[in-house]
Amino acid sequence: MFQKVLIAEDQNTIHKGLENILKELNIKEVDTVQYCDDALLKIKASLNTESPIELLITDLSFKEGHRDRTLTSGQELIQAVMDVQPELKIIVFSVEHRIGKIKNLIEVSKVDAYVEKGREESREMIKAVRAVLKDEIYYSHNLAQLIRSADDISQTDIYDELLLQLLAKGLKRNQIASYFKEKDLPARSLRSIEKRINKLKILFDANTSEQLVAIAIDRGLI
Amino acid sequence: MFQKVLIAEDQNTIHKGLENILKELNIKEVDTVQYCDDALLKIKASLNTESPIELLITDLSFKEGHRDRTLTSGQELIQAVMDVQPELKIIVFSVEHRIGKIKNLIEVSKVDAYVEKGREESREMIKAVRAVLKDEIYYSHNLAQLIRSADDISQTDIYDELLLQLLAKGLKRNQIASYFKEKDLPARSLRSIEKRINKLKILFDANTSEQLVAIAIDRGLI
């Protein structure tokens, strides 16, 4: 079993609950921080000791506090950690249910497990820790099917995502075309932008572009 | 101090943390449920005893479980509870930060306190319980200013809200006008709908109607 685990979670009523679970799994040393920055500091520090941290359990969203922060989300923390200790195991523990975000975490950020906060979270967390110990990838029960059914969504590439973001930010079609030209992105003509929007409307079954951004937000694509 | 408190919360790692807080406040009996339906049952049952539940602490969002549910959200639970025991004190404990939703809870559902999950949640929960005991309304520190700054939003009447919902549902301008005509709502001409959208764009500082629905969703208006 892991010797040393770090928990990054700003909800302090959760701390004890998580610690108890980990203790039952015979993990000796459990440390807890409320800020991403502190998590990164502790991880860096422990690298130079004879027993570095082996597992990080982190939330995704951290509320603003009274302190200044350089890392403001679990996502950023994960990126930073991968630079300093790529082999560190990571379990994400979050209420985030938007499948786009979760798929991204697993496929791009290569996290080892995703446990969704909710009814079965204790049980799922135990399963996750055990799976990660065996170098397996784990996502909590209710997500397994969702991830498969979300394959259509992953058809939307990064340009679709950018396009949706720009729409939600209030740019008009020709402004988006200009933006694509400036950044030297493919399919930058106004007509191509229009076609891309149209494709997305069909894919997401949206009647209007207003509905399209509503759906995109709902599914966590932006 | 309250004698009997019920916690409705589906995240079981939170249970112990909350219970500890309430114990420190000298609350004797703390009960916990993971389903809204169970909460309502317990409240109903306790009404016929000599010591009914005095305070309900409830989350807003409850994940689906393996059981069938009739009440699926804290919002619904609150409505149901107000029917059977209107004098019951209610503290909402949730990550919901969309100011529209929170204002609605306080003003319409008349909850006694709102504590946002996050960094200072323990401290805020203690404050909330003490305030509610004194028949005061309490919302956690970081929300106080937000609620004031959201006064502009409350300028939007129910027709604005409906309009935004219809936009997000993919209706075109003239379809919205037809809808308003069917329902016999005021300002039902196409031009009036257009002007209303324009007013909202100015109010929310949106360049396009796409951005308008994005902002409306973000602020919890729809």
Next chain:
DNA sequence: AATGTAATTGCGGTTTTCCGTATAAAACTA
């Protein structure tokens, strides 16, 4: 290199949105 397929682009026309303005209706004021 040649060929076929798919993607990109520009153009033109239609529909929808956007907005000014004028008139009519409603609400408000004295």
Next chain:
DNA sequence: TAGTTTTATACGGAAAACCGCAATTACATT
């Protein structure tokens, strides 16, 4: 009540979005 202000509606024109088509370009396969 008469006058004033606000709100609703209709009309028209400009801008933007929408969409089909055809020409061009990019890409893959042989």
